[in-house]
Structure formats: C-alpha cells, structure tokens
Amino acid sequence: MTEHRWTELAAPYALGSLDPGERAEFERHLETCASCRVEVQSFREVSGLLARGVAHATPPAELRARVVRYARRARPAILPWAVAAAVVLAILGGFGYWRAANEARVLRTRFDVAQSQLDSTKYVVAALLDSSVAITDLAATGKAPSMRLYWNRARNIVVVAAFDLPPAPAGRTYQLWAIEKGRAPVSVGTFNSAPSGRPVITLQMPAGVQPEVSAVTEEPAGGSPQPTQQPFLVGSWRSRS
Amino acid sequence: MAAGDERALGELYDRHGSTVYALARAIVGERADTEEVVADAFGQAWRTAGQFDPARGSVTAWLATITRTRALDLVRARGRRSKVLARAAQESDAGFATPLASSDAPDRDVERQETRQLVTRSLGELPEAQRRVIELAYFGGLSHSEIAAELKEPLGTVKTRLRAAMEKLRDALSPRIRQVEP
Numbered sequence: 001m002t003e004h005r006w007t008e009l010a011a012p013y014a015l016g017s018l019d020p021g022e023r024a025e026f027e028r029h030l031e032t033c034a035s036c037r038v039e040v041q042s043f044r045e046v047s048g049l050l051a052r053g054v055a056h057a058t059p060p061a062e063l064r065a066r067v068v069r070y071a072r073r074a075r076p077a078i079l080p081w082a083v084a085a086a087v088v089l090a091i092l093g094g095f096g097y098w099r100a101a102n103e104a105r106v107l108r109t110r111f112d113v114a115q116s117q118l119d120s121t122k123y124v125v126a127a128l129l130d131s132s133v134a135i136t137d138l139a140a141t142g143k144a145p146s147m148r149l150y151w152n153r154a155r156n157i158v159v160v161a162a163f164d165l166p167p168a169p170a171g172r173t174y175q176l177w178a179i180e181k182g183r184a185p186v187s188v189g190t191f192n193s194a195p196s197g198r199p200v201i202t203l204q205m206p207a208g209v210q211p212e213v214s215a216v217t218e219e220p221a222g223g224s225p226q227p228t229q230q231p232f233l234v235g236s237w238r239s240r241s
Numbered sequence: 242m243a244a245g246d247e248r249a250l251g252e253l254y255d256r257h258g259s260t261v262y263a264l265a266r267a268i269v270g271e272r273a274d275t276e277e278v279v280a281d282a283f284g285q286a287w288r289t290a291g292q293f294d295p296a297r298g299s300v301t302a303w304l305a306t307i308t309r310t311r312a313l314d315l316v317r318a319r320g321r322r323s324k325v326l327a328r329a330a331q332e333s334d335a336g337f338a339t340p341l342a343s344s345d346a347p348d349r350d351v352e353r354q355e356t357r358q359l360v361t362r363s364l365g366e367l368p369e370a371q372r373r374v375i376e377l378a379y380f381g382g383l384s385h386s387e388i389a390a391e392l393k394e395p396l397g398t399v400k401t402r403l404r405a406a407m408e409k410l411r412d413a414l415s416p417r418i419r420q421v422e423p
C-alpha cells in the first residue's frame with residue numbers, strides 16, 4: 001500500500017471525526033483511491049470491534065419482537081429474495097474471523113478428500129486448473145451441507161462440488177442460480193446428489209451472466225424458470241480481476 | 242416479508258443484538274432512547290442489506306457504523322450533547338468496559354468472550370491521553386476541532402493522538418480483522 005498524505009485521514013474518517021471541509025475533500029479522494037478505501041475499511045473494522053469492548057448492557061427480552069416488527073414495516077423495495085440472500089451472508093460473516101478461517105480449512109480438507117475420490121476426467125481437471133477459474137463456497141446457516149463452486153470464466157463451465165448433500169426427494173431436483181445485482185436469478189442448471197452426499201457436477205454458466213451471488217434451491221423435477229423456494233445454500237463470487 | 246426472511250433478521254438480532262444494544266446505550270444513555278436506536282439501526286440494516294458486501298467488511302463493522310450514526314443523530318436531535326460529553330468523560334457506567342467489568346459479563350460464546358477481552362486489554366494499553374481522544378470521538382461523536390476545544394489542546398496534537406491510537410488498536414486487534422477487498 002502506497003503511503004500518501006491522504007492515508008492520515010482514513011482513521012478519523014472511519015470514526016466520523018473529520019471536520020466537514022476535510023471530510024468532503026477526503027470523500028472525493030476516496031472515489032478514486034482504492035488503497036485509501038481499504039485503509040478506511042480496516043479502521044471501520046477497528047471501530048466495529050470497539051463495540052465489543054463497550055460496558056455490558058442486557059437488552060430487554062421484548063426488544064427482539066419490536067425490532068422484527070419495526071423491520072417488517074421497513075420492508076425493502078428490492079427483491080426480497082435477494083435481500084434474504086444478503087442477510088444470510090451477513091449472518092455467516094458475523095461468525096467471526098477465526099471460525100470462518102477454521103471452517104474454510106475444514107472445507108478445504110474435505111474437498112481434497114472428495115477430489116481424490118473423483119474419477120479425474122480431463123474435462124474436470126482442465127476446468128479446475130485454468131487460471132481464469134473463480135472459486136466460491138456456498139454455505140448454509142447450519143453446519144451441513146456445503147458446496148464449493150469453480151467457475152471457469154474462459155469456458156463458462158461451473159464445477160459444483162458438494163458435501164453432505166443428501167439426494168433430492170423423489171420428484172424434486174436441486175437447481176443452481178446465478179444472481180446479478182438488481183436482476184432476477186438466472187438458472188445455471190439442475191442436478192442431484194450422489195448417495196455419498198458428495199456429487200461433483202459440471203454445469204454451463206449462461207453466456208454473458210456475471211453473477212455476484214450464487215444460490216441453490218430445491219425445485220420440482222426438471223427445474224423452475226424462477227426459484228420457487230428460499231435458497232438453502234448461498235455464496236458470493238469475489239472478483240479476482 | 243416472508244417467514245424465512247423474518248427468521249434471517251431474527252438470527253441477525255440474536256447474534257448482534259446485545260452488542261448493538263450496549264453500543265447504543267453507551268452513546269444515548271436513556272433506556273427508551275436506546276431501544277429506539279436499536280430498532281432503527283436494525284431497520285436500516287434490513288433495508289440496506291442488499292448493498293452489504295461481506296467481501297468488503299464484516300457484519301460487526303457494518304452494524305457498528307449504522308448504530309453509532311443513528312445514536313449520535315438522536316443525541317444531536319435531542320440537543321443532549323453536553324450530557325453525552327459528561328458521560329464520555331467519566332469511566333463509570335458508560336463507555337468502554339474496564340478490564341474487571343468485562344470479566345463480570347461472561348459470554349457463552351468463547352470467540353466473542355476472547356474478542357471482548359482482547360479489545361478491553363488493547364484499550365487498556367493505550368496511554369490515557371490517547372484513550373480520552375478515542376472515547377470523545379467514539380461515544381461523543383466529536384470532530385477533531387471539537388475534541389481540541391473540549392480538551393483545550395492544540396488541534397495538531399489531537400489529530401496525532403487520534404491517529405496513533407487507532408493505529409495501535411488496529412495492530413493489537415489485527416488477529417480479529419479480516420483482510421478486505423478494495
């Protein structure tokens with residue numbers, strides 16, 4: 001990260017302590033400076049952690065119902081489905097760094113095991129090894145199942161590796177969705193699980209779709225044009241440009 | 242709002258409600274106002290959840306920013322700043338927990354308990370003058386020049402202290418800070 005005079009303003013900006021003139025100037029600078037944006041966010045993380053050091057106070061039990069009631073009135077204008085996905089992500093993010101890192105490690109180990117059991121068709125391996133591959137983990141709020149997606153952008157192939165995913169009930173199928181900000185979900189394809197609970201499937205990402213989020217729902221056999229259920233697995237694609 | 246969505250909000254509250262409540266309480270003081278701020282903050286979080294990007298920051302930081310903003314707005318709207326300042330100046334019932342107090346409030350969640358202890362210890366390691374500046378900014382919402390006026394110190398000194406304190410805290414808390422994407 002390059003050190004420049006603006007960097008000094010990141011900490012007071014994150015705390016909200018800049019005087020108005022300086023704040024406006026710094027906000028203009030932030031629009032064009034990625035390194036200062038990262039710096040600001042790191043101090044926002046500090047500010048967030050300081051909240052954990054605040055003297056303890058116990059919220060009254062009835063406050064939870066009030067919060068939910070109040071939020072119901074403040075229903076968002078955007079697709080509730082996309083919002084639900086974002087909130088699920090928010091909850092996952094709230095697990096804290098240690099646990100997240102730990103879960104990622106566990107998942108990686110399990111994936112290595114699953115991978116060693118693959119019949120390594122050239123197709124799958126070539127799709128995974130390509131440098132244009134983006135990876136995301138889909139996770140549920142509970143422990144199992146989980147899923148890792150490999151998206152080969154050059155060939156628009158998505159390799160799906162699931163763990164602890166039971167086969168779909170009779171007459172039902174799983175369906176993977178690609179979600180672009182502010183748009184309706186696009187189907188990537190349907191699939192089922194293996195008796196081992198660890199299927200590896202390749203699907204085709206629809207041309208021109210650049211999803212921010214992917215999610216999995218359970219649908220009637222053959223799939224649905226749009227999801228009919230809440231997603232049980234959600235993950236965000238992090239751009240690796 | 243679908244039942245599933247409501248459950249998601251409920252989980253968000255269960256996980257972060259007590260932190261948001263304690264933070265709001267430390268800023269606004271009165272219980273009725275605290276509850277208003279908490280409902281307000283979760284309402285805003287709910288409305289803007291679609292813009293939250295977990296790759297670019299934690300939920301804790303996101304909610305803390307929303308909560309502080311709402312709480313400080315309410316304090317300003319009520320014209321009660323001087324009271325807040327008086328409270329931020331004390332270290333008794335409001336503000337950051339003392340190391341002793343933090344162990345009085347055991348958290349069933351081990352990770353949270355450890356984070357809490359780390360935060361309290363890191364604050365405790367700051368020189369008194371730096372800690373004061375952080376408290377005035379964090380709970381009082383004071384700007385650089387307002388802090389300088391409050392402490393009767395030169396503006397440059399206040400700026401240096403605040404930055405030094407935040408950098409020390411960032412170092413000390415780094416095991417709990419995830420690398421973010423630009």
Ligand SMILES: [Zn+2]
Pocket residue numbers: 004006007029033034035036037
């Ligand atoms: Zn910059």
